[in-house]
Amino acid sequence: MKLIPIPQLFVLCIVIISFSFNSFSQSIPESGHHATPAGFIIKFSDPTSYARQQQIISAFPGLLLMDEKTNSLLPKVSFAKFFPGKIPGEKINALKMELEKQEEIIFVNILITMESGHFSAPLGEFYVKLFSERDYPELEKLAEETNTKILGEYHYMPDVFILSADKNSKGNSKEMAKYFSSKKTFRYASPNMMFSLEDCSPNDQLYSRQWAIENT
Secondary structure: OOOOOOHHHHOEEEOOOOOOOOOOOOOEEEOOEEEEEEEEEEEEOOOOOHHHHHHHHHOOOOEEEOOHHHHOOOOOOEEEEEOOOOOOHHHHHHHHHHHHOOOOEEEEEEEEEEOOOOEEEEEEEEEEEOOOHHHHHHHHHHHHHHOOEEEEEOOOOOOEEEEEOOOOOOOOHHHHHHHHHHOOOOOEEEEEEEEEOOOOOOOOOOHHHOHHHHOO
16 A cells, blocks of 8 residues: 655644643634634743742732643643633743743743634644745745754655744744745645644554554
């Protein structure tokens, strides 16, 4: 069977994370759906202990760092949720900027929940597919312009490069992917996103034979 590479293959799906994100009053539109900012996804510099993370987050009333076990599900980032009614919607961006002033914090992105209970957030990386290797100088130029960093070529696909966006970039990884894509210089640009899934139970009667699905 021939596999067709598409940017969506880079999407990261988190299946089991039990946040209490259902009772928040702030609402913002996203892609035509009712969406609610529920907290932040935060990348701390290495090594920043969980105790130090707690110390930093505790200085911001209305924020609660998720427990160490929950945060270990996605080791590169941590999650802080909003206490219901404590942070007005118009204060979220100001709070985000205050967090980004912390030396140990690399980026802060807003975590969004939908009416269905699903949540999503941009991680710190995005992917850019060149038309050819001759486009690499243009990629370097745009990365410098936006203060994003080229981490290297994605080894499974030729001419696909991984870039990172942090608090000093001109936008988060989702915004930067959209910006790079708008230039029409590259084949595509796609953000690395985190999504939750409510139910992944298969109804395939031959599921037990699909050893690769649970191959660890």
